[in-house]
Amino acid sequence: MTRTLNQPLGGDTMPRTGGPGTMMRLPAAESAAGLDACFLGIPMDIGTSNRPGTRLGPRQIRDESRMIRPYNMATGAAPFDHLQVADIGDVPINLYDLKKSVEIIAQHYREVLSHDAIPLTLGGDHTLTWPILRAMAAKHGPVALIHVDAHSDTNDTMFGEKVAHGCPFRRAWEEGCLINDKVFQIGLRGSGYSREEFDWGRKQGWSCIQAEECWHKSLTPLMAEIREKIGNAPVYLSYDIDSLDPAFAPGTGTVEVGGLTTMQGLEIIRGTAGLNLVGGDLVEVSPPYDPTGNTAVIAANFLFEMLCALPGVSRLR
Amino acid sequence: MTRTLNQPLGGDTMPRTGGPGTMMRLPAAESAAGLDACFLGIPMDIGTSNRPGTRLGPRQIRDESRMIRPYNMATGAAPFDHLQVADIGDVPINLYDLKKSVEIIAQHYREVLSHDAIPLTLGGDHTLTWPILRAMAAKHGPVALIHVDAHSDTNDTMFGEKVAHGCPFRRAWEEGCLINDKVFQIGLRGSGYSREEFDWGRKQGWSCIQAEECWHKSLTPLMAEIREKIGNAPVYLSYDIDSLDPAFAPGTGTVEVGGLTTMQGLEIIRGTAGLNLVGGDLVEVSPPYDPTGNTAVIAANFLFEMLCALPGVSRLR
């Protein structure tokens, strides 16, 4: 018995500026049942320390995904030839209580993962990765992590709180969700409270590649190294849009200058192909600081590139 | 047998910044079958003479409709207690050929009207009202018209063309779609090519109320008069957002100063309650010229007010 695979609504069927407000104009689904991969959103920004707005990220990313066509001209990936994919909507987080939202997210992802669908998440602030990693570890055991970000997000607390967008990887570490010698943080930079900030991860065995190490060159070799080190372990990809230099991605809340280029971001995500990716997220897009919508365009494309890199998607060339 | 009426997704179920990208976060439907009223979009701007952008109007209006709750605090109308309503998506117009698009629209509305659902249209440029009126007349015979606009849109041609956003009511008149003594144009103003522009309609028996006649006062008395004159005739409401002064609705393409206020706009639409409304549209919202999204907020609310004014919606007070 063959199944019919969902396809994004094409531009010859409906103008790109029309059609459903789903990711890539894919069919909406009620749950992850029957899916190989799914897009879902977390419209949250109450874990944010500086500029807000990421609560509108999922809506804007979906909107600006409308022009993406099904075939990846660079890698040859044709994900909709191989995977059943749908947009399963948003997680109904509690906008007035961050700690409760964390529980809602964890619960929601346990449900998604019960269907064996790979979740690709449209954030939302980075707090959300903690409960996702918790659900990941519950299913897969500890996971390898590729974390692309301007910030290490390993604070013990912010303003005395354990739950905030600067703490998710510290929390995930505390709960044993990570394979410490297979954690890679790429793009870290900026100012901090002390030297310890990036070194904390290093003490746990993590690899922290500061942005300055990435300047003026391709990251394709770095990704080859990372693939080598991760091997077959299940791996989660958490992509914070603020890893990019603000020239490329102005629409975010905690801007750090001197970041990665979009080209490097593409090299990173494309460089995960061949790994055992079990999930991914794209976080910290803040539409009120994105007057042209182009930060959301990047986010939408990066999520499509994640889909193209999933296990089971072969490449035509 | 009772049917369950669709309800907009509530803010206690899903944060306002999440949820589906449909009008008022209502359920989507494939067609108008089984509906009393429906929202649908026409993502078109190729009939526009000055600033473009209305092709993105339906997406933006839906997005900014996310905060509208089901009950009208001013009029007491609770449309979702009475009517089956859904969002039936967009008309797949041809972005490269305006004349073909007109045919596609006419055809699409004939299909919608075959289900006896009242269509409320998210525009799109004003060209679209011509094919809608053609479908209306095919079903109802000639209709009364309340046309709120800065422009009369009764040009014979623009740049030699019969089909453009300045001509729809001339075309509808030519085809006999209108009951000429029941046509009301409200808000006309600005500059023109000659005195004849507004007088052409008057010669056909239409009532043309220029914006200057509306300044500094309530339009509730005017609407009482209009209701009196229209009586039981089927009536179509075409609301061009540029009828409003650009202070209120900056996000549009052919701006004329000295227009109506939003308060007057609400009085007009609320003043259609009691009439035999057979359809309505809200056109000319151009998101690229609406940096705060607030023009789309007005459009979304005006469409909700149209829904509240439909036959069959009783008012609690």
Add this chain to the structure above:
Amino acid sequence: MTRTLNQPLGGDTMPRTGGPGTMMRLPAAESAAGLDACFLGIPMDIGTSNRPGTRLGPRQIRDESRMIRPYNMATGAAPFDHLQVADIGDVPINLYDLKKSVEIIAQHYREVLSHDAIPLTLGGDHTLTWPILRAMAAKHGPVALIHVDAHSDTNDTMFGEKVAHGCPFRRAWEEGCLINDKVFQIGLRGSGYSREEFDWGRKQGWSCIQAEECWHKSLTPLMAEIREKIGNAPVYLSYDIDSLDPAFAPGTGTVEVGGLTTMQGLEIIRGTAGLNLVGGDLVEVSPPYDPTGNTAVIAANFLFEMLCALPGVSRLR
């Protein structure tokens, strides 16, 4: 012994685009000690249901207050001839825990009020008025309230939570902070979940003046009536910028169309002169939705008008 009264830094001393980032370029002070009135900010938006951004309100209002000169040309008030005024900075709220922030605010205002200074607050989302009213009632007993807003903000809960920007006046009422027959809500409008929303206040004896009752006319007579009813009672003025129509104040998060004009807003605040004002706030300014900064200009001017209306400020004409 005479004291020297603080004066805003003048435009002939320092260009308007320079000078300190305080309210009206007044001196900063560490506390309210020795002050008759003070400006202070609450950089919070985590009680917000739709668009965020009010956490940046205090910074933006202060920035855009830079052009206000010390004398009120309309009312003749010269507040800096009579009152010792300073900017005492911001309340260090907890951005990651709304409930804790409410306690921090309440505590902070008890301290301010211990100095007998009248606080004029730069918001921040409307949640903040609850803890302020609690501090007010602790000092003055229940107070009269003039609440200008598009929303009644009397929800029992939002998303199941008791603390959110739609609930402050319900909470204040529960705690007995208000003199129920001296509560006036002006500008209410929009859509709701049911008819009860505005009637709940009415059942407590409050006066709820819906926006539609205000259209097309001066509110000076209304304010005369309200002054008559309030008499000598201590009165708190809570001004939500979304009471204004979005044409006037686009930069806010929960936009409702058909609101008050800035002219009416000025009539309301000027109309409180002569009352026993014990505090005031200006809330819900969201700079990311205010591309020209003009919503913050209104907010700054309205706060200056509140200062001009305080007891002890005589009017020259």
Add this chain to the structure above:
Amino acid sequence: MTRTLNQPLGGDTMPRTGGPGTMMRLPAAESAAGLDACFLGIPMDIGTSNRPGTRLGPRQIRDESRMIRPYNMATGAAPFDHLQVADIGDVPINLYDLKKSVEIIAQHYREVLSHDAIPLTLGGDHTLTWPILRAMAAKHGPVALIHVDAHSDTNDTMFGEKVAHGCPFRRAWEEGCLINDKVFQIGLRGSGYSREEFDWGRKQGWSCIQAEECWHKSLTPLMAEIREKIGNAPVYLSYDIDSLDPAFAPGTGTVEVGGLTTMQGLEIIRGTAGLNLVGGDLVEVSPPYDPTGNTAVIAANFLFEMLCALPGVSRLR
């Protein structure tokens, strides 16, 4: 011998978004020779005290004038049937020395006036009206003045300087350019340094109508009164866009809340028809604060309305 009158390029000849960048897409002219009226720009903002940007005003006003058609639908005026009009470009002011710019402007207008053309000026900051009035008085003797503005612009000095955008009418008065009992200032408001600011003009016999006197009503009766008082005297109209409330005209530098509406602005300018208008200006449009371009649209229309009100333009109805 008949002359051919210049006509704005029509929309059926060239799309509105194309065509020359002149005012109303009129022909450009090298000088005012042979013209009855002319548009000219002064790209200056170095007399500004707060937000800059008016140096770009003339370019933006011309750009946004592109949609204005030749006939005035409200008044019936058809200026291009009666007057020879062209755009004579910009005054080459010295951007680095305000005092020299004043001399350049005065000289330039003496040249324009030598041709008996009526100049309609696209500003530019308000400093420019002083040298224009000097040239006016040199030709016509003292003139009557209708000055629409949020500010009286009668400061003796700003930051110790005699030349700045807050001083032009004081300078013009000192030089005897004005007929003091025929000076009308409309729309004054906001804060000031002292009560004297508006009273200074009153002491010279000027009529100062504060904005509050204009709220909630038509200004047509006021203009009838003003016409009566001015009689046949030569009259200059200086229109500062900040006279309008910032809801209507956000794009300006020294914003004051509670201003006139665009409708009232139209009533004022239309109300000058029948007077002996010898010149007019529209100043203080700051494009960087006008993200939609609509403030420039107002400015362009107001300049067109000035043209329609000039002597020699009859009205068809």
Add this chain to the structure above:
Amino acid sequence: MTRTLNQPLGGDTMPRTGGPGTMMRLPAAESAAGLDACFLGIPMDIGTSNRPGTRLGPRQIRDESRMIRPYNMATGAAPFDHLQVADIGDVPINLYDLKKSVEIIAQHYREVLSHDAIPLTLGGDHTLTWPILRAMAAKHGPVALIHVDAHSDTNDTMFGEKVAHGCPFRRAWEEGCLINDKVFQIGLRGSGYSREEFDWGRKQGWSCIQAEECWHKSLTPLMAEIREKIGNAPVYLSYDIDSLDPAFAPGTGTVEVGGLTTMQGLEIIRGTAGLNLVGGDLVEVSPPYDPTGNTAVIAANFLFEMLCALPGVSRLR
């Protein structure tokens, strides 16, 4: 007999923010007669598939060209010392009928080419290159092509239509306008409907250099190669601004991430010096998506660089 060469209006004669709205503030001309090169605009966007706005491109490019001075500091080119250049205005396309517009453009360029002037076109959507190439081939026979773009624009149809901004090079190929082994497409990337999209050109013998091949390096060597291959053939340069990464050129309609840098764009255009350039265009600038105007600044500079690369312009160093 010597002729006087037109010069751009200098900044010491007129402030940069004033002066005519022509390209580089050059003199306007009625036609191409007597010119060596000319700038002209095509204010069209009705061939666009996603975001509109390019109809305003020519106006905005001209506006933002105001700061370009006559000498190229990088290449030493002084084009106005060698060529007679003017701005000959816009092509009066039909905004309501794309197919008719194509004919109007073809006709217009035949007229321009009859004067032996080299046209440099300010777009406008990319549809316009087809009729230009048709006129080019009519004059020169098939031409070599350097096409810089994110998209190959070789679709057979879009939405069933042969004329749209994704098809011009397919049409030009069909009509034999191109020398197939001298066609170079640079910067192609993004998603597509199938692998064939870029391979179609390759099958015709075209060189398609995908963006990924360009990352992290200078394109000067590539251009040397291309010059070698083109030799003395007449060559047309079509520069789509969306070839640039959206970080550099946000103001365009069909955004693809991971593009060229402006530096590479300069290398490409400067690298055409020495070729037999017979024309060039700069297309797809969409001002509504260019809030700072900087995309238009790039476009203006790139057009100036094309002028500097024309035959007959020697380089001082």
Add this chain to the structure above:
Amino acid sequence: MTRTLNQPLGGDTMPRTGGPGTMMRLPAAESAAGLDACFLGIPMDIGTSNRPGTRLGPRQIRDESRMIRPYNMATGAAPFDHLQVADIGDVPINLYDLKKSVEIIAQHYREVLSHDAIPLTLGGDHTLTWPILRAMAAKHGPVALIHVDAHSDTNDTMFGEKVAHGCPFRRAWEEGCLINDKVFQIGLRGSGYSREEFDWGRKQGWSCIQAEECWHKSLTPLMAEIREKIGNAPVYLSYDIDSLDPAFAPGTGTVEVGGLTTMQGLEIIRGTAGLNLVGGDLVEVSPPYDPTGNTAVIAANFLFEMLCALPGVSRLR
């Protein structure tokens, strides 16, 4: 006796969106007395030739500095462990007379330098560097100069004026403020009036590194060379934000395409560590052209990096 060093207000004490409007939320100081280094602003733009707005630069840079933490994660510098630093406010320049402003600035910096504090200046247009260099030379004798800019700013005059933002280094040279063989101009590019523009400096012995020489590579080697050449001489660093490509720094007035990257900018400033820096400025940030605020974020970070590079700040790694 130990002194307590000022610290920026931390994010765990006050949310980043609150706190004082000073640079990095440092304490304000009345003067430079007792300070090792100080930040101060010059809110001026009247020396600007094209887009204005830099008068708002200091306010915006301070605002967007709010997220910078005290430790430099890239260089290990901890400036607040070593230096007493404060924000000493703005220079009260005369907005209506550029020449007087130059005198005010020179006087102001003589006073600052009398306290042996190193001034780091928030501009303001580039005219300001002339009077600063004059004060520098008065204290230190001629200084070495690292000047990062798109323009050489060595015009003799602009519009006939000696004082303008294109002339400061010519003036400083005339007055003997510079050590000519230790002047480095980096990033020069764009168009000019003649070949001489960059060569003038070269004739004085200056090193002019054009932007094209910097493309596609690290500037760390260049800075090593420059440090070598400067040796122990006192050196002033003048950083014009328009040295950066507009992709990185859109918010400036005289945009030139093809500039430096932010990464290169960081390399330059970090590369000055070890030199005898006696002062620095960051000029030409124009907030009205910076809709996201990110240009000001860069400026704030670059000023922090200058602080980190000052003598006396050791680096932990």
